[in-house]
Structures are given as C-alpha cells and as structure tokens.
Amino acid sequence: MMSSTTRCALSINVNKVALLRNTRHLSIPSVVKAAELCLQAGAQGITVHPRPDARHIRSDDVSDLATLLKAWPQAEYNIEGNPTQNLMDFIRKFRPHQATFVPDGEDQFTSNFGWSLPEDMNKLRPLIAECKALGVRVSLFMDPNPEAMPLVAALGAERIELYTETYANAYGSGQEASVLAGFTATAEAALAAGLGINAGHDLNCDNLTRFLKAVPGVQEVSIGHAFIADALELGYTKAVNAYQACIDKAYD
Numbered sequence: 155m156m157s158s159t160t161r162c163a164l165s166i167n168v169n170k171v172a173l174l175r176n177t178r179h180l181s182i183p184s185v186v187k188a189a190e191l192c193l194q195a196g197a198q199g200i201t202v203h204p205r206p207d208a209r210h211i212r213s214d215d216v217s218d219l220a221t222l223l224k225a226w227p228q229a230e231y232n233i234e235g236n237p238t239q240n241l242m243d244f245i246r247k248f249r250p251h252q253a254t255f256v257p258d259g260e261d262q263f264t265s266n267f268g269w270s271l272p273e274d275m276n277k278l279r280p281l282i283a284e285c286k287a288l289g290v291r292v293s294l295f296m297d298p299n300p301e302a303m304p305l306v307a308a309l310g311a312e313r314i315e316l317y318t319e320t321y322a323n324a325y326g327s328g329q330e331a332s333v334l335a336g337f338t339a340t341a342e343a344a345l346a347a348g349l350g351i352n353a354g355h356d357l358n359c360d361n362l363t364r365f366l367k368a369v370p371g372v373q374e375v376s377i378g379h380a381f382i383a384d385a386l387e388l389g390y391t392k393a394v395n396a397y398q399a400c401i402d403k404a405y406d
C-alpha cells in the first residue's frame with residue numbers, strides 16, 4: 155500500500171516525437187500537437203530534455219511548448235538537462251515550473267546516472283539558487299542513495315528525481331524486491347529531509363504500478379520512451395488513459 159495520499163502526476167516526455175520529426179524536413183509529427191493531445195487526455199505535465207546536440211528537442215520546441223503551456227494553467231512544464239551546459243538558458247528564458255538537473259555529458263546516449271554528492275555540490279549550489287530566484291522549482295536527478303538526501307536538501311533543491319532504470323531492468327526478476335527496497339529507503343530519506351519526489355527513466359505501463367505502490371510519496375513521474383512507443387500503437391489519448399489507469403491501480 156502507498157503511504158502517501160497525494161496522487162502521482164503524469165508528465166509526458168515528448169523527446170521521441172521530436173526525434174521522429176527530425177528525420178525529415180516536413181515538421182511532422184508535431185511536438186506541440188502531441189503535447190496538446192496528451193494534456194487534453196488528462197496528462198498533468200509535459201517534459202522535454204533539450205540536449206546540446208539537439209538530436210530531438212530543439213530550441214523552437216522548448217519555446218513553442220512554453221506558449222502551449224500558457225493555455226494550460228493547471229499543467230506543469232518540466233525542462234530537463236545539465237545546468238552547466240545548455241539548460242540554464244532555457245530556464246532563464248522560459249521559467250518553467252520545474253528544472254530537472256541531470257549530470258549528462260554533451261553527447262550522452264541517454265541519462266544513466268544521477269548527481270554525485272557531495273562532489274557536485276559546489277557547482278550546483280549557485281545554479282539552484284538562481285532557479286529559486288527565478289521562481290523555478292529544482293529537482294535533482296539522483297540514483298537511489300538515502301545518504302545523499304540530506305545533502306540535496308542542504309543545497310536548497312525542492313525535489314529529487316529518482317533515476318529508475320535499475321528498477322526497470324530488475325522488474326519481474328529475482329532482483330526486483332531488493333532493488334525496490336533501495337528506492338523505498340531513498341524515498342523515505344528524501345521525505346525525512348523535506349524533499350519532494352519525482353521518478354523517471356524506462357518506466358512503463360507494466361512496471362509503473364508496482365513502483366508507486368512500493369515507493370512512498372512520489373509526486374510526479376515523467377515518461378517518454380515507452381509512452382511514445384505505446385502511443386504509436388494506441389494513439390496519444392488511449393495511451394494517456396492507460397498510464398493514468400496504471401497510476402490509479404497503485405492507490406487501490
């Protein structure tokens with residue numbers, strides 16, 4: 155049973171719509187239309203990760219989505235990236251609801267580790283302070299490690315995003331329970347430190363419910379790759395409905 159009564163929000167990551175669009179010069183599929191259909195279907199937010207090599211989300215997408223989100227005052231705009239690379243320019247210009255700081259290299263294949271604390275603290279502190287001054291919530295992408303949670307709070311970040319690929323890989327295997335226990339302990343430590351909790355990476359309609367049942371206090375999941383794969387088969391509306399049903403099942 156979940157220990158939090160707050161229902162987890164679903165933020166749809168539309169990176170992979172842009173990835174497909176970028177293989178031609180025809181502006182299809184539309185990233186903005188994808189986001190709009192997901193919001194119309196009941197998604198609570200939109201996430202993008204504009205990488206320095208612009209392999210999927212481009213500057214214009216970040217701008218166009220900021221415009222779209224103005225028409226959806228209840229929805230949250232979450233921009234992910236490395237604040238020592240290109241992220242801060244987007245944060246200063248568009249002031250999204252949330253900036254998720256991710257320690258990726260310039261041409262990293264995909265995100266696959268969280269921040270190292272205390273090592274990264276000095277470079278993160280002023281950037282977190284700047285986001286706070288801009289009215290932008292900061293979430294730090296973190297591996298499951300309870301001991302790091304007080305350090306995240308000491309930096310002034312409001313949330314962590316649990317990097318969930320290890321859970322996704324362990325799902326359904328003999329390792330699942332022990333891997334999940336690490337996420338549960340980290341979430342408990344985060345809550346004790348006064349932090350909010352997000353989660354993401356390789357979450358999908360199969361593994362999502364068990365994660366939310368086991369890990370207390372998750373306020374938001376951002377889901378992209380598996381969601382877009384499902385939407386190719388179901389359409390955006392049915393895919394959002396399916397993921398919302400997976401979230402609802404965690405509260406049964």
Ligand SMILES: CC(=O)[C@@H](O)[C@H](O)COP(=O)(O)O
Nearest residue numbers: 169203234256264265354355
């Ligand atoms: C921060 C994170 O968890 C990633 O999942 C990321 O947003 C995905 O990036 P790609 O879509 O480029 O793999």
Ligand SMILES: NCC(=O)COP(=O)(O)O
Nearest residue numbers: 167354355356376378379
């Ligand atoms: N923050 C994680 C995210 O936005 C999406 O990750 P994925 O579902 O594409 O692995």
